[in-house]
Amino acid sequence: MQIDKDIVLWVNSLVGKSPILDRLMIIMANDYLVPVGIALMLLFIWFMGKDPAQRDNYQRAVACAAISIGSVCGFVLAFNHLYRHPHPFEDMPQLMDTVNHIFYRIHDPGFPSNTSAVTFAAATSIWQRNRKLGLLVFIPAILMPLAKLYSAVYYPSDILAGAALGILTSYFIYKIVMPLLRFPIDLVFMMLRKLCLA
Amino acid sequence: MDIAVVQRWEYFLFVFIASVGVLQLVASYSQLKGLLFFESKVLSYLFALLAIGGSFGWFFGYNNRIDTVMRRVGLEGAQQFLYFNLAAFLALVLTLIVSSALHTYRHRAQCEQKEYPEGLGALRETSYFESLKHSLRSIFKEKIR
Numbered sequence: 001m002q003i004d005k006d007i008v009l010w011v012n013s014l015v016g017k018s019p020i021l022d023r024l025m026i027i028m029a030n031d032y033l034v035p036v037g038i039a040l041m042l043l044f045i046w047f048m049g050k051d052p053a054q055r056d057n058y059q060r061a062v063a064c065a066a067i068s069i070g071s072v073c074g075f076v077l078a079f080n081h082l083y084r085h086p087h088p089f090e091d092m093p094q095l096m097d098t099v100n101h102i103f104y105r106i107h108d109p110g111f112p113s114n115t116s117a118v119t120f121a122a123a124t125s126i127w128q129r130n131r132k133l134g135l136l137v138f139i140p141a142i143l144m145p146l147a148k149l150y151s152a153v154y155y156p157s158d159i160l161a162g163a164a165l166g167i168l169t170s171y172f173i174y175k176i177v178m179p180l181l182r183f184p185i186d187l188v189f190m191m192l193r194k195l196c197l198a
Numbered sequence: 199m200d201i202a203v204v205q206r207w208e209y210f211l212f213v214f215i216a217s218v219g220v221l222q223l224v225a226s227y228s229q230l231k232g233l234l235f236f237e238s239k240v241l242s243y244l245f246a247l248l249a250i251g252g253s254f255g256w257f258f259g260y261n262n263r264i265d266t267v268m269r270r271v272g273l274e275g276a277q278q279f280l281y282f283n284l285a286a287f288l289a290l291v292l293t294l295i296v297s298s299a300l301h302t303y304r305h306r307a308q309c310e311q312k313e314y315p316e317g318l319g320a321l322r323e324t325s326y327f328e329s330l331k332h333s334l335r336s337i338f339k340e341k342i343r
Contacts (some may be wrong), residue, residue, distance in 0.1 A: 051316075
């Protein structure tokens with residue numbers, strides 16, 4: 001789509017103009033910072049409830065996030081086999097310098113963006129049970145795909161499709177799968193409570 | 199030409215130390231005294247911040263790694279998932295063992311606790327292994343009845 005290319009070109013015209021912005025994007029685009037940060041947030045949320053009811057609510061949110069992340073990875077993988085389109089740096093070789101300046105040339109298919117699918121699935125899962133905590137997780141969840149757009153790794157449509165897939169998957173898991181799996185999930189939670197881990 | 203990439207052990211160590219820090223942070227925040235290494239809340243927060251800040255600082259900042267090894271394909275998503283879970287699990291096991299040992303040492307002269315709430319709540323006042331013992335004992339008693 002031309003609008004996709006136009007947005008990528010406009011965003012990439014900013015690269016090199018502000019060393020602070022470039023630095024922020026280098027940090028946020030990193031493969032490790034946001035995924036580990038979100039996973040550590042989930043670990044924190046698992047233990048953070050102050051009474052049994054609050055703990056149960058938070059732990060079910062973490063369970064929903066874990067199931068959503070696993071499911072959305074599967075959906076992205078399946079989608080990648082059906083449809084494949086080039087990354088911005090492949091379509092527009094003049095952006096190669098930008099990619100090398102901020103990130104690196106990734107080999108995974110770009111549509112939908114795996115990064116935004118996973119981060120949005122995690123953030124939505126938490127948001128559905130606790131708005132404030134969810135918003136906190138949404139901050140890195142939004143910044144990482146934006147940094148990848150800035151580094152010309154993804155098109156806006158890749159990111160939007162990934163985000164939509166992540167949000168819908170999480171919503172589906174929360175509304176349909178979690179109630180359907182209520183018995184096995186309750187059983188796991190009961191066992192974890194007996195082991196003093198939930 | 200240097201083609202160093204992020205090594206598995208580096209990622210594992212980073213997540214392990216950061217997870218220990220997060221567990222101390224949340225134990226202090228949720229007042230799960232049975233999980234804490236220190237009795238003082240300030241010391242617990244300080245330890246947590248040092249562990250989290252130190253691990254992130256070392257992993258990303260040491261030798262300017264964010265501009266060198268992090269700009270290449272390193273660990274795949276599946277590998278990251280595997281090593282994260284392993285490291286976080288071992289961090290939890292270490293936390294449970296160390297906090298239980300310290301708790302037992304500190305409170306050996308005190309009377310036994312009368313009530314043991316179910317689940318994580320039990321860790322508000324007593325150590326993990328003490329809570330686990332009572333939890334398993336109650337299951338056993340229920341089965342005998």
